[in-house]
Amino acid sequence: MSAVRVDLVSCPVCAGTLEVPPDAQPGDPMECCGKRFILTYEYGSWALERPG
Ligand SMILES: [Zn+2]
Numbered sequence: 585m586s587a588v589r590v591d592l593v594s595c596p597v598c599a600g601t602l603e604v605p606p607d608a609q610p611g612d613p614m615e616c617c618g619k620r621f622i623l624t625y626e627y628g629s630w631a632l633e634r635p636g
Contacts, residue, residue: 590603590604591603591604591606591608591630592604592630593614593623593629593630593631593632594631594632595616595617595621595632596621596631596632596633596634597616597617597619598616598617600616600617602614602616602632604623604630608623608630609623610623610624610625611623611624614632616632619634620635621633621634621635622634622635
């Protein structure tokens with residue numbers, strides 16, 4: 585039985601939950617709410633930051 589681990593990240597604007605792609609790296613862009621965010625990884629969890 586193989587467990588597929590899906591990492592999730594919250595959108596800082598709408599508080600929605602997005603799936604982090606398995607091959608995602610910190611610094612990758614992700615889009616939600618029609619806005620673009622930068623993926624970061626800190627303290628064992630993913631987060632989204634607004635660029636700029
Ligand atoms: Zn959003």
